[in-house]
Amino acid sequence: GAVVxxxxxxxxxxxxxxxxxxxxxxxxxxxxxxxxxxxxKQSLMLMATSNEGSKATYEQGVEKDKFLINHASLTLSTLTxxxxxxxxxxxxxxxxxxxLDGYTFGSGTRLTVV
Amino acid sequence: EDQVTQSPExxxxxxxxxxxxxxxxxxxxxxxxxxYRQDPGKGPEFLFTLYSAGEEKEKERLKATLTKKxxxxxxxxxxxxxxxxxxxxxxxxxxxxxxxxxxxxxxxTVHP
Numbered sequence: 001g002a003v004v005x006x007x008x009x010x011x012x013x014x015x016x017x018x019x020x021x022x023x024x025x026x027x028x029x030x031x032x033x034x035x036x037x038x039x040x041k042q043s044l045m046l047m048a049t050s051n052e053g054s055k056a057t058y059e060q061g062v063e064k065d066k067f068l069i070n071h072a073s074l075t076l077s078t079l080t081x082x083x084x085x086x087x088x089x090x091x092x093x094x095x096x097x098x099x100l101d102g103y104t105f106g107s108g109t110r111l112t113v114v
Numbered sequence: 115e116d117q118v119t120q121s122p123e124x125x126x127x128x129x130x131x132x133x134x135x136x137x138x139x140x141x142x143x144x145x146x147x148x149x150y151r152q153d154p155g156k157g158p159e160f161l162f163t164l165y166s167a168g169e170e171k172e173k174e175r176l177k178a179t180l181t182k183k184x185x186x187x188x189x190x191x192x193x194x195x196x197x198x199x200x201x202x203x204x205x206x207x208x209x210x211x212x213x214x215x216x217x218x219x220x221x222x223t224v225h226p
Binding site for chain 1: 146150155156157158160161162163199201203212213214216217218219
């Protein structure tokens with residue numbers, strides 16, 4: 001149980017375009033979703049926290065206008081990278097609290113901006 | 115500020131050769147210490163949560179232990195399919211809900 005489905009698995013986009021990443025909780029309701037970024041051979045860094053029906057909370061140094069987060073339902077949270085640039089290329093992962101303990105993660109999205 | 119340091123960075127084992135991975139942490143009021151397994155190009159897979167010093171949890175060939183300063187992930191008689199990056203993370207009492215601080219990970223390779 002507690003499965004988070006993340007799509008797409010990978011995406012290549014041109015510089016200046018926007019990309020949307022979706023995370024769905026399949027067998028539970030995720031009132032909260034966390035969005036992480038992981039650069040090659042580096043650790044996961046929390047970018048923002050989304051809560052269903054309210055504005056997302058961003059970590060220090062994360063541009064809220066570039067990384068738009070929407071959590072419109074109890075099963076879907078989206079991250080849109082706007083006006084993407086090559087430095088936004090990274091591995092983006094979502095996470096939701098598990099029923100009993102810990103956090104369950106999506107399978108990740110590899111974004112490459114060319 | 116919460117900090118997590120994992121060692122070694124990389125570990126190569128022969129199949130059946132038991133070993134341990136270390137996770138040292140500093141945190142203001144530990145809410146939980148988490149172990150995850152991450153395969154290349156995939157999201158982390160949950161393994162264990164430990165909440166207090168002295169706690170131990172086991173799952174198949176893995177056993178996680180916790181002290182006030184560090185956690186160990188013991189791997190008994192590993193198999194090639196145990197090859198992955200193992201991540202340790204903490205959630206401190208001074209941080210907002212759900213904010214995990216991750217270590218850099220230990221890349222484990224098990225040779226047949």
